[in-house]
Amino acid sequence: MIGRLLLFKLLQAVPVILIVSVLAFLLMSLLPGDPAVIIAGEGATAEAIETVRRGLGLDQPFHIQLGRWFARLAEGNFGASLMLNQSVLSAMGERLPVTLSLAGLSLAITLPIGIFAGSIAAYYRQSWIDSLVMTVALLGVSIPGFWIAIVAVILFSVTLGWLPSSGYVPMSQDAVQWFRALIMPAAMLSLFQIGFLARMTRSAMLDVLSQDFIRTARSKGLSEWKTVGKHAFRNALIMVITTMGILVSTAIGGSVVIEQVFALPGIGRLVVQGILARDYPLVQGVMLIYGFAFVIINLTVDVLYTFADPRVRYD
């Protein structure tokens, strides 16, 4: 049963990966005007433009270009950055630790706080605790992260001088400085996520708490801790798993903006620099790899969900 389901999910992921590659390819053909002229840059000679056109295969008809694109991807060639003179993979590889540290630390802050806050709000429904938690959660999903991040820099870095306002130190070099550089960006990134997760957890938990088996558990004399902590919480967690994909996705998406505010040399900053420098192969490559990564992440979430909730297997 499980094997078949996993196989089905895996087979579903194949066309998604193919479509993701086509979408990333189409991004380049969306460019208004002649991409070769744009990529060659202002004031480029006619020969230079022609060289770029050939180099990118833009002189070929569409289907040939698409065929070449797939052939290139099959070789593991995700293109090369124009501004960095470097392959997209190695450019991303250098910056991946920064983005992963940021997103990882942010999720490490988000998960316990978000789940705890959401559960406690649901348990003390319509009390002051509920109102307080939900108001804060609502602010979290409403206040723009980059804006509050700038305000935090002014407060904690410029005024109080507690934390660095920008820059990154690798963990291998100095773990304490790594943490000091990342804690404020990660916390700012977490505000939206905590709000989102708390709201999700609360509604999942309310849903479970209103079900018959909870009443049964209570009426058979099970302690409150066991009823809520074990029966209800575990079932609510299953629903929370489905939000993991969204959480990781918004963490990566949010890191694009947060990295810009804190001048962290991560992948998000790379993309923005690429866009401003019109380095389209770079943007295309990064989009493509992020797309692939999220197909895999979503697949993993699906699989986890299947294991966590036996009911899914019989659908």
Next chain:
Amino acid sequence: MTDVVIAAPILAPRKRFQLIRRLLAHRSFRIGIVLVTVLAIAAILAPLTGIEPSAMRVRFRFRPPSPEFLMGSDNFGRDILTRVLYGARVSLWIGLVVALLSGIVGAVIGVFAAQFRAFDAPVMRLMDAMMSFPAILLALGITAALGPRMESVIIALSVAYVPAGVRIVRASALVVRELDYVQAARIAGASNARIMFHHILPNSFGPLLVHMTFVFAYSILAEAALSFLGVGVQPPTPSWGNIIAEGRDFATEAWWIMVFPGIGISLAALGLNLLGDGLRDVLDPRLKGA
């Protein structure tokens, strides 16, 4: 036989009033609708400040908030209150259009996918693929390709939020199409189009409306982020995002330049989220009282 009319169980006039009364009884909804209405009116009345949003008056550079300049002035002596109000027009407009556009396109695709099963798998895989990119990154890629303009931001965000709308409408359409009255309509000989747009869509409208309200809020946040990164609405046209971006360089000396537009974004998103919460509680009876 073609005269057999099976009334969709959507709201009769009396029930509609009941719905409005229930919405108005919901505290979040009330606060939300007041916030959103006030901001919308303020945006519409922006010209009443009597100042051009991009009028530079060097004599009045960096004035802190005062009775004369309620929100202060910036490095060009431009009045921040005026710019925030004109920015509200741009930001709210983008949010509204994106919510409507992505909602309508999502609804049509979602209903089609639910009605024509052969259409379903390919469409949903395309939506999966689009959802594989973080929304802001997808929007960033599209605005980069289309050029940094307001129209690009609208298109990019609409594309980014369509898949979620498709999923929501499809899911509720799949439930609705199996209900007795839809089956009855089918037996009575109703066409596919009639079933889709007269019977299924109106009854999938609740979840869609809730979703569109949240997309409105997300779009305002996303527009601000894109404009902040420099690929959104371009100066001198003020948008909440680009006023913050411009004010950032002076954040320590002239905090008012970037603080007020940020409050604007927060209030707008807060109002819309509250509105969405209210609509969800009232329109989705399963979560009622939650």
